[in-house]
Amino acid sequence: MKLILIRHGETEGNLNGIYQGIKDYPLSEEGKLQNLKLKSKLENINVDKVYYSTMERAKKTADAIFDFSSSAIYFEENLSFNEINFGLWDGKDYKYISKNYSEQFQSFIDDFKIFKFPEGESFKDFYNRVSEGIRKIIKVSKEEDNIAIVAHGGTIRVILCELLGFNYEGFYKFNISHGCYSLLTVCKDSAVLEFLNK
Template sequence: MNIYLVRHGETDNNYNKTYYGKTDCSLNNNGRYQASIIKNRIEKINFDKVFTSKMKRAKETAHIILDDSKYELIEDERLNEMNMGIFEGKDHKELEENYSVEWKNWCNNWKEYKIPNGESYIEFYERVKDFFEEILRGKEKDILVVAHGGVIKSIYSYILGENLDIFWKISSRNGDIALIKYEYGNIYIDSIIPVEI
């Protein structure tokens, strides 16, 4: 089984380096350009299934990179980015200044601390894990998943022995394409191709 993980193209929130997950924003011009590059790189692959989150930025990326007449997008809310609650739309400096208690609590226990009006990383990880394990039980040869940086990094953490601390030691940039292979009961990260080198 080949699982292709694509992080959506850039949004203004990415460009401005703010924390966001449930904020449902569209791609910016650069994000649409990145999606066009992805399209050229994967156009020869015939996917058996295509999954996206329910967020605009992921669906918009999928529509650009795929032939809409050929594929049905399966939207799955388990692929939505982590809900950042009161941190949504704010940058690092603003959180330290205006949400110092919550920021400190999150920094001290980022896995278990539930951001007010949001979710904890553990809650987020468990729903991503649930989706991914369901995919692994399937019989498809080639699957495309268009999702978010946090989702993809969580899948990496799962593959690398469910070591959640790995989350902060790896990157998933806008437009990256990762190929995950699952064969003979072994799952591994085969390659990660950046959209722009």
């Protein structure tokens, strides 16, 4: 099975250094261009299933790349692949957070794995949510399927960590670029990373 992991195009929030979890910002002009380039990169790959997060930035990216009117592709909006809920930090930038939540921010820096964002989601809950989501999809998919997941940087990091055996510790070992895709070959309980950020 081939697993194509797609990060949405750049948004206005990304452009301005905003913590962007469940809060949505529109795609920037650069993000729209990235999606068009990505469509071109993927045009020779036959995709059987497309799963995308419920966030508008992921939906808009999926819509720009794939033909939603095609009966040959199975489409599913999937809550499991939403970005982490940053709670009160959502929609704020680094400077604001480090100044107004200094102690909590230091706790996050000290050990992100046990941190829960104020009035948001814990990293552990986020990791488990995404992991369960990808495991369910692998379970119901065929060996010959080409599956695309259109989601977020954090979501894709979790999928890579889970399938490649890095667990929580590997989360910040991957840099996931906007408007790019990464490819995994998945066979039963093992996975091989073919390439990152193409």
